[in-house]
Amino acid sequence: MGLSWQQGPLAPGTVGQFLVPDPLPERMLxxxxxxxxxxxxxxxxxxxxxxxxxxxxxxxxxxxxxxxxxxxxxxxxxxxxxxxxxxxxxxxxxxxxxxxxxxxxxxxxxxxxxxxxxxxxxxxxxxxxxxxxxxxxxxxxxVGHAADAYHRIDIRSTSRHLVVRDGERVIADSRGPLVLYESGFAPRWYIPREDVDRSALTPSERQTFCPYKGMAGYYDIGSARHAAWSYEDAWDEVRRISGMVSFEPDEIQVDLDGVRQSLDPGQSVVSHGADRNLDPDEAAPGRPA
Missing domain, CATH: 2.170.150.40 (Domain of unknown function (DUF427))
Known part of the structure; x- marks a missing residue:
């Protein structure tokens, strides 16, 4: 996300490299x-x-x-x-x-x-x-932290085949997911609700806040805790993923075009929470003054 954290160019776990002959300092501000x-x-x-x-x-x-x-x-x-x-x-x-x-x-x-x-x-x-x-x-x-001018989110439609399984049970099967590309993160796949077996999703109490997408709610699937999430009321900039469901490949089996997916190294989210005294209305799209 942006320049300096997750896998951005100035982050400790960057996935890219500067094409220069000599090593750069370990820390660059x-x-x-x-x-x-x-x-x-x-x-x-x-x-x-x-x-x-x-x-x-x-x-x-x-x-x-x-x-x-x-x-x-x-x-x-x-x-x-x-x-x-x-x-x-x-x-x-x-x-x-x-x-x-x-x-x-x-x-x-x-x-x-x-x-x-x-x-x-x-x-x-x-x-x-x-x-x-x-x-x-x-x-x-x-909200959340100062806006990073280098943070970017792109959402693309795709006809790729995404299947989610819990053991032998098919949880989701879609040929119409959206893929969300976010600076510093590997792609995330969001599936329309109509392609998800909703009876397999048990709402959990966990919520996280993203300064760029809004408030996310989580679901347990069988014994897999927080295996899926959804932005029920995503902010305007990412409105296309509202109500869709994404699945965590290290918690549940996710296959894309027949290839088993895994969580990329360095992709764990750094928890920061929202501002103090931030209520759900303020975390909703529009972020009123």
Missing amino acids: YAEPLRRRMQARLGDNWVADSEDVVLLHEPGRYPVAYFPLGDIAADALERTEHTTEHQDLGPTSWFTVHAGPQTEQRAAWQHIDLPGHAKILDERVAFAWRAMDAYFEEDERI
Whole structure:
């Protein structure tokens, strides 16, 4: 997903390679202007509002937005005595964030002695995503983590034959699945409900949140837990997969054109959850302000 995690080009488990004669450093950080207006809110108060945000891509992590100090509300930041050491960017100072009656401890940080090659982050502060109540690009709420401009999802129709089995029982049989290609992930196959034996699906309590697709619910199949999932109300950008079912090939047998599928190495999802206080309505398509 994007540049720096899962199997992206700057991720530890990348599947590609740079065609250069000499080995690259094990860790490469990348920062660039976001070029979008971004705001952060705590309670009913805006603590940051900027058109000059820099997005940092760090291997194995979600993108992080850095706001210029001049675009942060006056008296919002209280520097604490707590410091940490970033392995690439040096000493890091932490802040308590105040907004009206609300206070969040260690909710923002600043790298205070940056190496020369990282000066793009100088005089900038990042907020701990879950410590704030909401983030926005223009008037639309951004949930989960800062939007990665290099993340992409493509959905394609296909006539390939996909069969799902639990032992001898056929769970799904389709010649009309959709295949979803998502940056950093192997393809995922989504099957129309009419091609699925719904009596084989037992809803589980598990739910996960994707900042690009919405809220997913899971199903157990026999003894295989969380073997299938569905975005019942996928966001507009991926509306085509709404209500369709995808199956996890390491939990249940999935055959594509007669070839047994397996989970690609490095494809486990890094759990991050949604923003704090995010309710189902806010996780629905449209993401209201």
